[in-house]
Amino acid sequence: MEKKKNKVxxxxxxAADWKIIDKxxxxxxxxxxxxxxESGVRxxxxxxxxxxxxxxxxxxxxxxxxxxxxxxxxxxxDGKGGVRSVSSHYRKVKAFWNMLTMEGYKSNVIxxxxxxxxxxxxxxxxxxxxxxxxxxRETMERENWEIPEGTIYPESLKEQLMELRVxxxxxxxxxxxxxxxxxxxxxxxxxxxxxxxxxxxxxxTTVHAACxxxxxxxxxxxxxxxxxxxxxxxxxxxxxxPPMMPNRDKEEYELFKDVVIGAYVFHDxxxxxxxxxxxxxxxxxxxxxHGFHSDHLRPPHIPKVPSGPAIEHAPYGIFVAKGPGIKKGxxxxxxxxxxxxxxxxxxxxxxxxxDMDGKPLVNIFDHPKTVQYIDSWExxxxxxxxxxxxxxxxxxxxxxxxxxxxxxxxxxxxMKLDDSNEDQQEYxxxxxxxxxxxxxxxxxxxxxxxxxxxxxxxxxxxxxxxFRFLIDIINSAIKTKRYPLAKEYLNYVxxxxxxxxxxxxxxEAKIAxxxxxxxxxxxxxxxAIKSKPDxxxxxxxxxxxxxxLRELTKARECFLKVIEKDPDNAHAYHGAGVSYLRxxxxxxxxxxxxxxxxxxHHYPMAHFHIGxxxxxxxxxxxxxxxxxxxxxxxxxxxxxxRWLIDLNEIIENQKAVDYYKNKLKSKIIDExxxxxxxxxxxLMSVIDLLxxxxxxxxxxxxxxxxxxxxxxxxxxxGVKEHICYLPENMIQNLLARYDCRFVVxxxxxxxxxxxxxxxxxxxKSSYNADLIDGLVxxxxxxxxxxxxxxxxxxxxxxxxxxxxxxxxxSFVKN
Amino acid sequence: xxxxxxxTGLPRSGTSLxxxxxxxxxxxxxxxxxxxxxxxxxEGYYELxxxxxxxxxxxxxxxxxxxxxxxxxxxxxxxxxxxxxxxVFMRREMDEVLRSQEKxxxxxxxxxxxxxxxxYEFHLxxxxxxxxxxxxxxxxxxxxxxxxxxxxxxxxxxxxxxxxSSVEDLSVVxxxxxxxxx
Numbered sequence: 002m003e004k005k006k007n008k009v010x011x012x013x014x015x016a017a018d019w020k021i022i023d024k025x026x027x028x029x030x031x032x033x034x035x036x037x038x039e040s041g042v043r044x045x046x047x048x049x050x051x052x053x054x055x056x057x058x059x060x061x062x063x064x065x066x067x068x069x070x071x072x073x074x075x076x077x078x079d080g081k082g083g084v085r086s087v088s089s090h091y092r093k094v095k096a097f098w099n100m101l102t103m104e105g106y107k108s109n110v111i112x113x114x115x116x117x118x119x120x121x122x123x124x125x126x127x128x129x130x131x132x133x134x135x136x137x138r139e140t141m142e143r144e145n146w147e148i149p150e151g152t153i154y155p156e157s158l159k160e161q162l163m164e165l166r167v168x169x170x171x172x173x174x175x176x177x178x179x180x181x182x183x184x185x186x187x188x189x190x191x192x193x194x195x196x197x198x199x200x201x202x203x204x205x206t207t208v209h210a211a212c213x214x215x216x217x218x219x220x221x222x223x224x225x226x227x228x229x230x231x232x233x234x235x236x237x238x239x240x241x242x243p244p245m246m247p248n249r250d251k252e253e254y255e256l257f258k259d260v261v262i263g264a265y266v267f268h269d270x271x272x273x274x275x276x277x278x279x280x281x282x283x284x285x286x287x288x289x290x291h292g293f294h295s296d297h298l299r300p301p302h303i304p305k306v307p308s309g310p311a312i313e314h315a316p317y318g319i320f321v322a323k324g325p326g327i328k329k330g331x332x333x334x335x336x337x338x339x340x341x342x343x344x345x346x347x348x349x350x351x352x353x354x355x356d357m358d359g360k361p362l363v364n365i366f367d368h369p370k371t372v373q374y375i376d377s378w379e380x381x382x383x384x385x386x387x388x389x390x391x392x393x394x395x396x397x398x399x400x401x402x403x404x405x406x407x408x409x410x411x412x413x414x415x416m417k418l419d420d421s422n423e424d425q426q427e428y429x430x431x432x433x434x435x436x437x438x439x440x441x442x443x444x445x446x447x448x449x450x451x452x453x454x455x456x457x458x459x460x461x462x463x464x465x466x467x468f469r470f471l472i473d474i475i476n477s478a479i480k481t482k483r484y485p486l487a488k489e490y491l492n493y494v495x496x497x498x499x500x501x502x503x504x505x506x507x508x509e510a511k512i513a514x515x516x517x518x519x520x521x522x523x524x525x526x527x528x529a530i531k532s533k534p535d536x537x538x539x540x541x542x543x544x545x546x547x548x549x550l551r552e553l554t555k556a557r558e559c560f561l562k563v564i565e566k567d568p569d570n571a572h573a574y575h576g577a578g579v580s581y582l583r584x585x586x587x588x589x590x591x592x593x594x595x596x597x598x599x600x601x602h603h604y605p606m607a608h609f610h611i612g613x614x615x616x617x618x619x620x621x622x623x624x625x626x627x628x629x630x631x632x633x634x635x636x637x638x639x640x641x642x643r644w645l646i647d648l649n650e651i652i653e654n655q656k657a658v659d660y661y662k663n664k665l666k667s668k669i670i671d672e673x674x675x676x677x678x679x680x681x682x683x684l685m686s687v688i689d690l691l692x693x694x695x696x697x698x699x700x701x702x703x704x705x706x707x708x709x710x711x712x713x714x715x716x717x718x719g720v721k722e723h724i725c726y727l728p729e730n731m732i733q734n735l736l737a738r739y740d741c742r743f744v745v746x747x748x749x750x751x752x753x754x755x756x757x758x759x760x761x762x763x764x765k766s767s768y769n770a771d772l773i774d775g776l777v778x779x780x781x782x783x784x785x786x787x788x789x790x791x792x793x794x795x796x797x798x799x800x801x802x803x804x805x806x807x808x809x810x811s812f813v814k815n
Numbered sequence: 816x817x818x819x820x821x822x823t824g825l826p827r828s829g830t831s832l833x834x835x836x837x838x839x840x841x842x843x844x845x846x847x848x849x850x851x852x853x854x855x856x857x858e859g860y861y862e863l864x865x866x867x868x869x870x871x872x873x874x875x876x877x878x879x880x881x882x883x884x885x886x887x888x889x890x891x892x893x894x895x896x897x898x899x900x901x902x903v904f905m906r907r908e909m910d911e912v913l914r915s916q917e918k919x920x921x922x923x924x925x926x927x928x929x930x931x932x933x934x935y936e937f938h939l940x941x942x943x944x945x946x947x948x949x950x951x952x953x954x955x956x957x958x959x960x961x962x963x964x965x966x967x968x969x970x971x972x973x974x975x976x977x978x979x980s981s982v983e984d985l986s987v988v989x990x991x992x993x994x995x996x997x
Contacts, residue, residue: 455937458930478933486929493926 007325008283009348010216010275011225011341013061013113014268015054016232017319018292019045021265030266033273034321037285041323042365044333046340047603048291050446051439052314055087057290057338058114058227062096064342064357067443068452070094072115074436075308084432087115089128089388095378097342098122098225099385103378104351106222109215112208113227118151122386125215126154127162129227132207134168134200138405143168151391161218165210172199180263183256197237198260202267205230209271216278223345228271234264235293236310242295261295284324284348290338292317306469307435322365324348333364335602347372354378358447434460438470445473450480468499475508484515503533507542514546517733519785522546537563537570544576549788550781551747553580571601575610582614583797590614605634609641617808621648639665640794643742647811674724674813676700677732677783678746678798679776681753686801687746687809688726694810700726703760724813729783742794744813745787750776819876819898820883820976823891823942824905825935827915829958830885833905834861835988836969837883840980845875845884861885869893889938892945901976902946902953909935911958965989 026035049060049067059072067073071093079085098108099122108124110116117128131152134141141147146168153159177184180198187195205228212226238260240246245254276285292315294300303309320336322344323329339359346353347361352373361372375381437460444453454477461470471494478487491508494500506529513521526543533539544559557580563573578593591614597607612627625648632641642665649657676691678684680702688698699722732743754772787795796812820842822833838844838861846861865875866886873895876884886894894900907915909932916931917924924931946953954975961968965986973982 454933458934458937461930463927483929483933486933489926489929 007348008221008279009223009324009345010279010283010285011223011345012272012275012285012287013058013225013227014231014287014289014319015058015114015227015229016235016291016293016314017265017268017287017289018295018315019043019317019319020292020295020315021261022319025262025265025269030262031269033269033276034287037272037276037287037321037323038330040329041285041321042328042331042333044320044336044362045317046288046290046320047335047337047601048314048316048318049338049443051308051442052291052311052316053308053439054229054232054290055115056439056443059092059096060358061288061290061338061341062098062113063092063094064339064354064359065094066339066358066447068440068447068449069358073443074432074439076432077436078433084429088117089115089120090118095385097223097345098124098126100342100346100351100378100381101223101349103381103383103385104349106349107220109212109219109221109224109226111212111215111224111226112229113225114229117149118389118391119154120386120388121154124221124223125158125219127211127215128152129229131162131211132166132204134203135405143170149391151389154389156389158215162211162214165207165214167203167206167210169196169200169203172202176202179266180260181256182259187256194237194257198234201230201233201237201264205267205271209274213274213278216275222349226275228268231264231268231289232293234261235295236313239293239295239299239313246299246301248301282325284322284327286341286344287319287321288338288341289318291315292319306467307431308439320362322362326367326370327365328367333362334599335364336362337603438467441473445477450477453477454481454483463493466497466499468494471499472504472508476511479508479511479515482515484512487512487515501533503529503536503539507536507539510542510546514785517782517786519546519550519781522785523550535562535566537567537573541570541572541576544573544580545788546785548576548579548583549785551583551784553584556580569600571597571604571607574600575604575607578607578610578614582610582617585617585799587614587618591618603634605631605638608634609638612641612644616644616648621652624648625652640742643794643812647808650811672723672742673720674742674744675732676724676726676744676746677729679729679748679750679753679780681746681748681756683748683798683801684726684746687744687798690801690806691724691810691813696724696813697722698724698726702726702728703757728779730779732783733786742796742812743787744796744798744809746798750780817880817899818901819879819881821891821894821900821902822883822885822905823888823902824907825912825938826887827912827919828907829905829956829961830887831861832958832961832989833903833956834883834885836972836985837978839985839988840978842976842978843882845879845882866890888935888942889945891942894945894951896949900951902951903972903976904942904953904955905958906955907958961989 022031022034025031026038029035049057053074055072055075056067059070060066063070071091072087073091075087076084077087077091095103098110098120101108102123106123108122109126110122110124111127112129112131114129116126117130119126119128128151130149133149134146136147136149146163146166148159148163153162174184177195177198180202181187181195184195208226208228212224215221216224238257240249241254241257242261243258245251245258272287279285294313294315298315300312304312318338320333337359339357340362341359343353343357343359343361344365347363347370350373352375353361354377355374356377356379361370363370363372437456441453441456441460444450444456454474457470457474457477461467461474471490475487475490475494478484478490487508491505491512494508495505506525510522510525510529513519513525523546526539526546529539530536530543540559540563544556544563547553547556547559557577560573560577560580563570564577567573574593574597578590578597581587581590581593591611594607594611594614598604598611601607608627608631612624612631615621615624615627625645628641628645628648631638632645635641642661645661646658646665649655649661676684676688676698678687684702688702691698699720750773753776754769757772758769787793796809798809820837822830822837824830824833834844834846844861846863847865862885863875865872866884869875869886869890870893873893876895876898880898888904891902912935913924913928913931943953945951952975954971956968956972966982969982969985969989972978973980973985978985
């Protein structure tokens with residue numbers, strides 16, 4: 002195979018965050034990064050939940066979610082009844098270095114987490130334990146600093162690379178000064194934080210040295226290097242980063258406020274060196290697995306639970322790409338850590354696995370790039386590199402050192418050396434349970450609530466309740482519509498007071514909504530918001546409920562309050578957009594929806610609503626584009642297909658109409674259109690209009706006796722007509738086997754009451770308070786139900802207007 | 816008969832009753848009698864201790880050709896897929912299963928009933944998936960149908976497993992007074 006001329010340099014900076022980088026670039030402190038950003042593309046890289054680095058960097062290297070790649074948590078079972086630091090052993094799928102090896106490309110892979118033991122790839126591999134100066138629990142001195150087995154491939158590079166390592170003891174006071182300008186004032190022996198800083202600097206320098214050495218001395222197509230130092234520096238010192246957090250010691254703040262800045266500047270200097278080593282044909286990509294809160298979102302405390310420090314992680318990492326054929330000075334949206342490997346493969350003109358969860362970031366390229374696909378790289382029968390074998394003794398020593406490192410970083414609990422066997426067994430059980438929890442979180446993050454629930458129910462232990470497990474059980478039970486299960490757990494949580502009242506009320510409201518009990522839901526959310534008026538999650542739920550009830554101003558108040566507190570909250574923008582859309586204020590709606598997808602690109606409902614808004618603004622081609630995006634993100638939403646059919650009919654693209662009709666046919670069976678709403682003049686005029694246009698609408702709003710058989714559960718049984726009227730109080734009884742579209746006519750209870758009275762044979766007074774109350778209640782319940790059915794295709798009508806009639810008829814027809 | 820017959824189902828869904836039917840049919844039973852009969856299963860459990868360790872060691876199946884063994888769900892997932900099986904899947908209404916288990920354990924689990932219901936649903940789903948993924952033939956027998964109309968259900972069983980006994984011979988095993996804890 003002819004080799005590709007262009008090389009790729011992939012740089013991983015754990016926890017790097019745009020908020021800090023942007024400030025430093027503006028102040029001229031990160032010139033290398035600035036030059037890249039100006040001559041390439043930049044974007045946010047969405048992380049995955051849980052945001053734990055070994056899981057994320059493995060997703061980055063494989064293009065699949067953790068429940069598929071198998072690297073879970075910080076530690077893993079060693080297969081002999083013990084645990085070891087997370088390693089390459091449990092990775093179940095190929096990483097990009099294996100794929101490139103299969104295709105004859107040469108890679109340098111340095112310090113990727115986890116990559117020990119290394120693999121016999123085409124190229125060189127230096128594991129994440131290379132920089133480690135610990136052997137077991139002892140620190141090795143410079144002169145007898147051994148290197149563990151399984152750290153370097155090929156073994157012949159060992160001597161050459163060993164020489165380059167920088168020991169923490171080599172980091173003198175002067176070298177720490179840029180991080181802690183007043184370091185001299187500190188007693189290094191008393192304040193261990195200087196030692197920690199020296200260690201982080203030494204490790205990063207060692208990784209950088211190995212990287213530059215391999216880049217200089219080896220032939221390569223790809224060099225991938227991973228640095229964990231920004232994450233470590235941030236966990237240790239972000240609490241001292243300006244502005245000073247409340248309740249911090251002023252003296253400590255003054256001492257350590259420059260550490261995080263120092264770390265970023267240091268990384269920029271290393272980047273500068275790497276950029277000087279490459280030519281213009283080399284594509285450079287910088288990524289981080291998650292961000293790091295550096296402002297008012299910094300948590301005041303770290304929760305005392307395993308992996309508690311991860312609360313400091315922010316949901317977006319960074320993405321920068323510069324190189325031949327890549328756009329310049331532009332921003333890209335919608336990138337995720339899952340997209341890194343598919344993008345690398347595309348850069349090498351190699352096929353992307355259809356089984357990958359990520360997608361190639363084709364929007365980084367100047368010109369459209371054709372992406373090739375194969376079913377799976379797992380099925381490619383070519384050698385891609387094997388794990389090198391390591392002796393038991395060496396494995397044990399490196400393992401203990403790596404575990405100690407994780408204890409030091411606060412990710413796992415300390416295990417005492419003199420632990421009795423029983424305690425040790427308990428510790429191991431706890432760690433395995435924790436990993437199962439991360440696996441469940443990973444399933445939840447991938448939308449697989451059923452799989453998550455199965456794990457969570459197995460690991461949940463009422464004799465030792467863990468609120469994290471219980472929250473996820475309740476939420477997953479709600480997502481899988483297991484409301485009695487959710488209720489059972491919520492009762493338990495309430496009885497044992499394991500969460501705040503406000504949080505429990507919110508969960509109860511979600512359950513009530515699922516059970517179509519709007520009254521309870523509203524009561525619970527109002528009670529929750531009373532005790533926590535600023536809680537974002539509660540405001541979002543309340544706003545959504547108000548949207549369902551068409552209390553649009555109240556809904557908007559909730560969402561705008563969220564936006565004020567968390568300007569990046571995509572759900573709040575989306576909710577506010579829905580409130581404007583329902584008011585037919587399309588300009589405002591569009592603005593909010595666009596903001597929602599800017600904050601979170603992978604948001605199919607927001608793209609759907611952009612499409613809907615554009616369609617209502619008669620921007621048909623643009624609307625089609627948005628619906629198509631929504632479809633790629635969620636191909637199971639029948640209403641997206643219907644819109645695409647309608648719009649393509651309007652623009653007379655028959656080929657597309659046929660295509661989407663076929664697609665829709667495969668998704669649904671026995672479809673009906675239901676007309677509903679309060680039985681007033683507006684509803685009658687809609688039905689009249691449809692009948693005038695040749696539709697055989699079954700049902701008469703003024704004769705409810707036709708639906709009055711409560712014993713008949715299947716209310717549509719025997720209804721042959723494609724379109725029929727159903728009273729609002731019947732719609733919740735529709736059986737799942739019917740796929741229904743809804744035309745909902747909005748009307749006011751008072752007007753409807755007047756209309757009904759005018760039609761009654763014995764005229765009562767024109768105002769009937771009881772009737773109005775009844776109508777309001779019926780309307781409320783129906784709207785909550787409609788609001789809880791995300792897949793329903795609903796066409797709301799306020800007034801019959803000429804320009805809308807066409808759309809109504811088109812909606813009913815398909 | 817070269818297959819191994821596996822009787823499965825959730826605990827307390829009639830698996831022991833089904834084992835009695837096989838016993839009556841003369842099919843050799845793979846059991847060790849370690850778990851003795853008691854008030855909950857007056858005719859015995861027909862269990863094999865080794866089944867409990869099936870996750871780590873399923874070698875006991877190697878000598879089970881032509882025999883019948885009781886393996887409660889979801890443990891059939893650890894069957895050696897190189898061997899051949901026919902599976903009789905005992906099903907019982909979930910509320911009855913839960914109540915029967917509570918009675919047997921002498922424990923009020925009403926506050927955790929939904930948890931167990933869900934876990935068991937997962938177990939059933941996984942077990943069925945395993946059978947269909949591995950093309951293992953199975954038959955569902957509803958416990959309530961077996962009690963209500965033993966002849967009909969036993970006829971299905973005889974046909975599925977190719978048993979040599981008559982419907983009448985086997986139906987006497989089903990004693991309606993055992994249909995308890997309803």
